[in-house]
Amino acid sequence: MDTEITKKVELLRALLRTKDQFDELIDTGANDEFTDKDKEFMEEFKKIYYSGLEQLEKFINKIDEEGKEISIQSIEYYKSILLNGPLAGNTLQLAKPPGEIKKFFKDTTDDLGTNGNTAADNNSIPIWSTEAVAFNNTVNSNNKSSKFINDLITTATKQTAITTRTVSEYLYDTDNTKPFIDKRQSERVELEGEDGFDTEAHGCYCVKDVEFRKVAEEITEDIFDKVEEYLGESDFAVFTFKKLSNYFGDDNKAKSFNAKIKRKLQFMQRSYDEEGVEEIEIKDTNIETDLIGNQFDSPDRRGFTFKITGDKDKIFNPNTIEGQLGSGDEVKEDPISD
Numbered sequence: 001m002d003t004e005i006t007k008k009v010e011l012l013r014a015l016l017r018t019k020d021q022f023d024e025l026i027d028t029g030a031n032d033e034f035t036d037k038d039k040e041f042m043e044e045f046k047k048i049y050y051s052g053l054e055q056l057e058k059f060i061n062k063i064d065e066e067g068k069e070i071s072i073q074s075i076e077y078y079k080s081i082l083l084n085g086p087l088a089g090n091t092l093q094l095a096k097p098p099g100e101i102k103k104f105f106k107d108t109t110d111d112l113g114t115n116g117n118t119a120a121d122n123n124s125i126p127i128w129s130t131e132a133v134a135f136n137n138t139v140n141s142n143n144k145s146s147k148f149i150n151d152l153i154t155t156a157t158k159q160t161a162i163t164t165r166t167v168s169e170y171l172y173d174t175d176n177t178k179p180f181i182d183k184r185q186s187e188r189v190e191l192e193g194e195d196g197f198d199t200e201a202h203g204c205y206c207v208k209d210v211e212f213r214k215v216a217e218e219i220t221e222d223i224f225d226k227v228e229e230y231l232g233e234s235d236f237a238v239f240t241f242k243k244l245s246n247y248f249g250d251d252n253k254a255k256s257f258n259a260k261i262k263r264k265l266q267f268m269q270r271s272y273d274e275e276g277v278e279e280i281e282i283k284d285t286n287i288e289t290d291l292i293g294n295q296f297d298s299p300d301r302r303g304f305t306f307k308i309t310g311d312k313d314k315i316f317n318p319n320t321i322e323g324q325l326g327s328g329d330e331v332k333e334d335p336i337s338d
Contacts, residue, residue: 002072002237003245007254008033009042009074014291015261016042025264037069045078053090056082060094064102067234072241075104106231108239110140115216116223124213125161126192127168127206133158139243146248171205260288260296 012034016022019039044062048055059078067075082091095105119135126132135142136157142150176183183203192210228236245251269281288296295301302319 003241003251004071005073005245005247005252005254006071007073009038009071009077011291012038012042013046017046019043026261035070037066038074041066041070041074041078045081048082048087053087056087056090057094060091060102060105063104067104072237073245076238076241079105103232103234104238106235106238108231108235108242110138110243112231112239113224113227116220116227118213118217118220120213123209126189126208126210127171128165128173128189128192129161134161143244143246144248145246168206175205259291261291261293262286263289263293 015026016039019036019042022034022039041059041062044055044059048059063075063078082088095102117139119139120132121136122134125134133154134157137145137150137153173185176185181203185204188202188204188207192207227239231239264284264286266282266284269283271279271281273279290296303317304319305315305317308314308316
């Protein structure tokens with residue numbers, strides 16, 4: 001399942017103008033990072049804001065026809081930008097024309113397949129149980145929360161279960177109506193945790209619906225098969241990504257760092273031969289920049305100094321105010337008053 005989060009599409013947006021420009025001038029080891037399809041999609045996406053609605057329609061059709069060749073995260077990024085920008089209305093019209101919905105654009109709400117979630121909640125954990133811990137969170141919320149938050153919920157659930165079990169012991173251990181009706185409490189404790197105790201009439205309190213969870217475990221695969229059948233393969237992949245990906249978990253491979261980008265720049269060099277004839281050459285040079293093409297900044301660069309030799313050598317640090325505006329001599333204090 002494609003649930004990995006890398007943010008590569010955002011990096012590519014900063015670097016790429018056209019696919020050919022990227023291949024020719026950018027050297028980041030990017031041939032391993034970005035596929036040709038990644039670059040094609042980004043180029044077509046950027047053209048939208050220059051070429052207008054015809055290009056928007058072309059891009060949406062490209063997602064419909066070739067979306068399987070890029071990551072779901074990339075598609076969701078493009079959709080998010082388009083559906084929250086100035087062309088949102090046009091995007092919806094083109095992605096959902098009458099009687100048709102383009103692939104990757106169906107609504108994939110959290111409600112789909114809810115009964116296929118087999119996590120046991122309070123309704124299906126016996127009140128007397130000392131081993132099973134109820135899952136008191138929705139699957140979707142759990143998959144979008146940090147481990148710290150989920151651990152807090154689990155701890156709170158355990159403590160609440162202990163308290164409830166202690167104060168409710170009478171309901172499953174002592175309560176009975178003998179000799180008129182035997183509630184079979186010992187049998188209830190024996191059977192409820194296995195297959196449930198709701199198959200026949202009883203007079204016991206707080207009997208949980210264990211049967212529902214058992215049935216859900218048997219049909220969960222069928223439920224999600226139905227969801228996939230309804231959505232189609234492409235939109236089911238979107239549904240899976242939204243449901244299972246966790247920005248706080250191992251799925252998130254994205255990281256922030258001060259990245260150097262090697263760019264190839266071309267320049268003209270003018271020279272003259274011995275006879276004074278002008279010669280112009282096109283040359284290349286490689287420089288390191290930040291993501292948007294400005295000079296790469298780092299602590300090492302800021303520590304750069306240069307020295308002017310003379311009767312008294314002077315050292316300047318051009319990345320400080322003193323280095324840019326000073327004379328190289330130490331500033332003398334000038335008291336406000338004598």
